[in-house]
Amino acid sequence: MSTPTASPRQSKQPDERHDEIVAATRQLFAERGVAKVSVTEIAKRVGVTRGLIYHYFPDRDALIDLIFEDHITEFVDAVSRWDADREPGNVAKALLDCVVLFRHHLHAKDMFREDLGHPENAGLYNRFVDRAVRAIVERLRVTTVEAYARAHHIDIEHVGEVFYVLVYGLIGLVRSSPDVDDQVLVAIVRQTLHLDMGTANTTL
Template sequence: MSTTTSPPRLSKQPDERRDEIVDATRALFAERGVAKVSVTEIAKRVGVTRGLIYHYFPDRDALIDLIFEDHITEFVDAVSRWDADRETGNVQKALLDCVVMFRHHLRAKDMFRQDLGHPENAGLYNRFVDRAVRAIVDRLRVTTVEAYARAHHIEIEHVGEVFYVLVYGLIGLVRSTPDIEDQVLVAIVRQTLHLDVGARPGA
């Protein structure tokens, strides 16, 4: 009597499976919206059990936070490129280029970010913006702010807090008033930070 054995079941490496879960979550969020996607649907899309999803991520919010980080990293990297490319000492041009860069990322046709703007996702939107602004301000403090401080006296106190309020306010203003002129936004930044746009050496 002969017996047959089933071929060994192939299992994927942990990193590969984790990436599949993240990719499926990102795709489902884009297709159906963040609020409508459950862990069960994510598991079904990947072809695994709910339990395996929870093996990699403690809850649905952890998956959302990971996708947040993708977008935040993209924005922060753009800030770094702007800082590296800006013309030393030309504060006015740097401000205008920064405003253009901000507009580009806020207008990006990304379904995930657009979905966060819906009223039912207000809590998620606030969480996303708070984390994004803090990451942007942290990067600005160790790049642009330090460079400016080497050439000019910084006229404001509580630098990090002022930048947080400024960036948060600019995001809200551009979203609520998309036709606001770039020069108006530049003036708001300049006046809030008391920037010396006439002095060219150093920063």
């Protein structure tokens, strides 16, 4: 009686295999937490060798960064929609809508972001926030800031750096004081950026 042989591993296109690895990484991070998942576990979930994982990704951090990008892109796209939908001239409403959007995404519940909030993931959390803030500030710079500058003098220097400190600070404030009123956040933004609230004809 002949001994059965194992079926050869199914050959897949590089893009398909790449997507499988990313999907498995997302699942494992959600199930076990970022800090507890190894490349070996990811390879086992996909059904490939560790070497094949490293063929697509230089290290585990590259996989983490890719998952970061999913969440960052979601927030940046929301900022773009806010910018496209805001009512020209109504600076107060635009600021309040932006604060509401900011708070919504900051408090959005998913396993990945909840896991990042654990003390053992402080380094990863800071890396994630830094990348997210830089992406958000860049999107604001090429949309909202340029639109505002066409109608007003921007009364601050180092615009990008000021926006970075502002957004990073707002994240820290809302995390440490989740009950802070939206109007307080609006006032902080307005005062920090020296915004001209103007009249109904003011353009933002």
